[in-house]
Amino acid sequence: MKKYILIGVIFYSQFGFSQNADSVVIKKIVDETMTHSTAYQNLRKLCKQAGPRLSGSPAFAKAVSLVSAMMKVVKPDTVYLQQCMVPHWVRGEKERGQIILSGGKKYDLNLCALGNSVGTGAKGITADIVEINSMQQLIELGSNGIKGKIVFFNFPMNPTYIRTFRAYGESGVSRTRGPSLAGKYGAAGAMVRSLASNLTDYPHTGTTVYNDSFPKIPAVAISTNDAEYLSSQLKRQKVKGYFRTTSKMLPDAVGYNVVAEIRGSQVPEEIITVGGHLDSWDLAEGANDDGSGVVQSVEVLRTLISLGIKPKRTIRAVAFANEENGLRGAQKYLEEAKSKSEKHLFAIESDAGGFTPRGFGLDMPATQMQKIFQWKNLFYPYGVYDLSAGGGGSDIAPLKAIGTALAGLIPDSQRYFDIHHAATDVFENVSERELNLGAANMAALIWLVSEYGL
């Protein structure tokens, strides 16, 4: 009996001491970030000096040089580029579009070409509009109901989903797959309700994906306010639509991942990656998507270096190329890892906005997840309480193929889809403290993984 008690006490003390010592380091990390972070100033530079920075654009090249410089300022062991070829889509002239009511009355639409979509040609497209509220409905209408028409995909985001990414995923099929399927049935074009959680006049762009077996038709996003109006008119009368876009895909261009690295002091061969993506849509400053993730990743390094922490494992901050319309940077990062036989222990991405953090989503074997769960209480004072399965990010996802444990920062998602892929995703819509708190929690998690492995 006495022996058992003794073991219990020692065990408790060790655990208590360890957690306590860790919590002291983590408090230092968080304090450093909340007090001296340069993430917000870096984000301002990225948004205002580079600005919208779609893959292949001069602004993307400018962003590469800005972020390289930001990384060098924090004095990691090395900063380097990984070159890759990226799609080079251009929007062309400002889009125009209207709906024409039965009496001939015209109503101008707030619209924009969807990313990767083909243009209409100089004359534009004019056709009757047919509204679709589910992919099943499109299939049922088939060629008879669709041919020669403009298909209006009206898939509002479900407001009852508190995790708004769920609503984005459900309604998102209208944008990603809708136009191509409408092309299969002979549609002349596609108008897609913007994937926005609010009623607004701003159209939200984003990728549409063509199936190469089907005819490629031009596709635009219209604002949610316009979608509501169009839908209300279609309940009463036939409505014609018109739009003109000159967007097109050019030959692939050169892009870069930008990488900063602190070499591990004890287990340098094990690599931990923290990243976001450097490209943004061409209509947006890409402050939340994903300038935030980029500057937070740099801030993780800055914080650790400023505190004089020598991480046991190698830590890399990566600004990935081409997340929005190709994922070529992500593929390149995996290729490099494979060709150098690198051991990638852990990777975390911040690509859900620079909002106040609530958790980490985890994608790894149960034994590793359990280890991270044990650290849960260490994050609680800093607003992170939700450690759960299912996470990662588009840019780190390929690393799963080489056994890397993946995680994603989960910020509060209520505001994200108000501004996502729209002209309203600007620096001014990021809160400095929220941005820093996300960086601080990632730095804490990365330090723990570096210290204890997985």
Place this chain on the structure above:
Amino acid sequence: MKKYILIGVIFYSQFGFSQNADSVVIKKIVDETMTHSTAYQNLRKLCKQAGPRLSGSPAFAKAVSLVSAMMKVVKPDTVYLQQCMVPHWVRGEKERGQIILSGGKKYDLNLCALGNSVGTGAKGITADIVEINSMQQLIELGSNGIKGKIVFFNFPMNPTYIRTFRAYGESGVSRTRGPSLAGKYGAAGAMVRSLASNLTDYPHTGTTVYNDSFPKIPAVAISTNDAEYLSSQLKRQKVKGYFRTTSKMLPDAVGYNVVAEIRGSQVPEEIITVGGHLDSWDLAEGANDDGSGVVQSVEVLRTLISLGIKPKRTIRAVAFANEENGLRGAQKYLEEAKSKSEKHLFAIESDAGGFTPRGFGLDMPATQMQKIFQWKNLFYPYGVYDLSAGGGGSDIAPLKAIGTALAGLIPDSQRYFDIHHAATDVFENVSERELNLGAANMAALIWLVSEYGL
């Protein structure tokens, strides 16, 4: 043994069933709010049609009529006013101020009179500036160091406090008590660094409290950017300050609490209050402070009524008068409760901004707190996980004297003090989904208390 197991099973099942049935109702409540809330439109009206609405102002009267109308729209059993006398402070002419460096170079300050403060007189005040970083330092300097000078209270909010209200509380003494104490030592005036969590050009006003035993000196808030600049100059040279304010306290004016009530169907004598305050500072639209709390309280009633829920207990939404500079509405509400021998079971206030909710702070006996803790998992899907001791709100605090259990909504606090009491606290800085999610969680808690008591 068998008997024990049986009891265990029944108990478990009942608990399981109950929580499950409750979670179904709560999902209906949240879905209704997230889908059909009118809180955001109501907030727009309050901010744009009434606007800044300090006690005693015509705008406050306008706000009373707007909120009465909003309440009537949702068709509660009754809407009524509680009249009370409120302080009537006016800012007067636009304030002016400068610092004058040794060489005579002048630098204009972004400043505003503190609420309730006396004016300088037409000529303003010119005096040497002395910087103070703690109340202890002020006391140590005493009359010798202070007399005839302008005391510059430079108490930055501590950026490492994740709960920013803690930093506000710590630094807040500079604004609330600083000027009066400086007056005791013969200071000519006080300049207080704005209680802001960011570096900005906007001054943040707020109440200063005079001790009637000390001379009352004029007091202004200067922007955090100006405070940084002034402090940096004071490290190098003597600096003179000048400011001119014409603010003054007028005789008390008439104010009102606005109350909407749903009569309880089974225990009508037990009253549950949900509230926010109707007044705001005169420089701000008072969107987060505290238009949010007002429209959320109305939304709680709207949601329950729309769903056809007949609460067992009486539920009141209250828009309190005069939180910012007097708390007369709060006192009036208590007086009415006492004079009518009302039984106030529970009261919750939302007065920490319309941001994404994280928890409820609870101020009540342990047995009641335990009951609410049992409901914790019911809120988790909706972002509320932090149920902890310490909460309430200024307007409901007096109800403690008659044994009311108190609670406060805890929204995320990272953004609040960027805009609190400043011209930037406008409608545009509130997110519709965040606002609604706060209302939804309060409606759920109120429904539970109404259903089960405490």
